[in-house]
Amino acid sequence: MTPALLSAALLLLLLPGAPAQDANQTPISILVSNSVTNAPNKTFTTSVSFRGILLGGMRRLQDSQTGFTFTYTEDMNYGPFLESVNGLAGCQKERTYWELLVKKPNNHILRPDVGIGCYIPSASDVIILNFKKY
Numbered sequence: 024m025t026p027a028l029l030s031a032a033l034l035l036l037l038l039p040g041a042p043a044q045d046a047n048q049t050p051i052s053i054l055v056s057n058s059v060t061n062a063p064n065k066t067f068t069t070s071v072s073f074r075g076i077l078l079g080g081m082r083r084l085q086d087s088q089t090g091f092t093f094t095y096t097e098d099m100n101y102g103p104f105l106e107s108v109n110g111l112a113g114c115q116k117e118r119t120y121w122e123l124l125v126k127k128p129n130n131h132i133l134r135p136d137v138g139i140g141c142y143i144p145s146a147s148d149v150i151i152l153n154f155k156k157y
């Protein structure tokens with residue numbers, strides 16, 4: 024290959040628009056909100072594997088060290104229960120918990136009838152983790 028062809032090939036590789044993401048990954052956003060204190064929202068981006076569960080995307084995000092952390096407890100009947108996000112934990116005494124909502128690309132907001140271990144995100148879902156009172 025001539026030097027000119029080689030630099031053209033290198034340029035193509037570096038051009039924006041080159042596939043940045045693994046084709047097997049479904050991109051999603053995670054928006055952390057707090058309807059108790061109205062603290063500012065924070066949005067993060069992550070991905071899940073093909074037909075992968077939300078918990079996988081949350082773990083991937085936590086491992087990427089972008090300032091998102093979470094903990095969960097294991098319920099014997101329903102699986103993982105989201106206990107805390109970014110250091111803030113739900114509390115039985117104060118009747119607070121992390122609610123799971125999903126904003127679809129058409130802006131409709133759903134409240135899934137399963138938790139983070141069962142919900143399978145679709146491409147471009149905005150997962151809303153909302154600290155709330157019950």
Ligand code: B12
Nearest residue numbers: 098101102103104105120121122123134135136137138157
């Ligand atoms: C009360 C209740 C809650 C309360 C529990 C707080 C409390 N301390 O009482 C709150 C408001 C926190 C709650 C939240 C959610 N819940 Co709820 N909840 C119930 C309900 C109505 C009764 C549970 C109960 O008290 N059982 C009696 C006690 C004695 O048994 P227990 O085993 O100790 O109950 C505990 C578990 O049920 C656990 N729990 C409650 N909800 C959920 C959800 C998940 C995913 C997990 C892992 C555990 C869990 O909290 C209870 C108290 O500690 C049930 C429906 C039902 N009729 O059973 C739904 C139910 C269990 N919840 C459900 C869901 C989907 C959720 C949410 C994911 C909703 C959402 N989109 O945000 C969130 C959990 C989010 C998270 N942080 O992970 C589903 C679970 C179905 C499934 N296969 O996953 C159920 C079956 C209702 C439904 N839609 O069909 N829930």
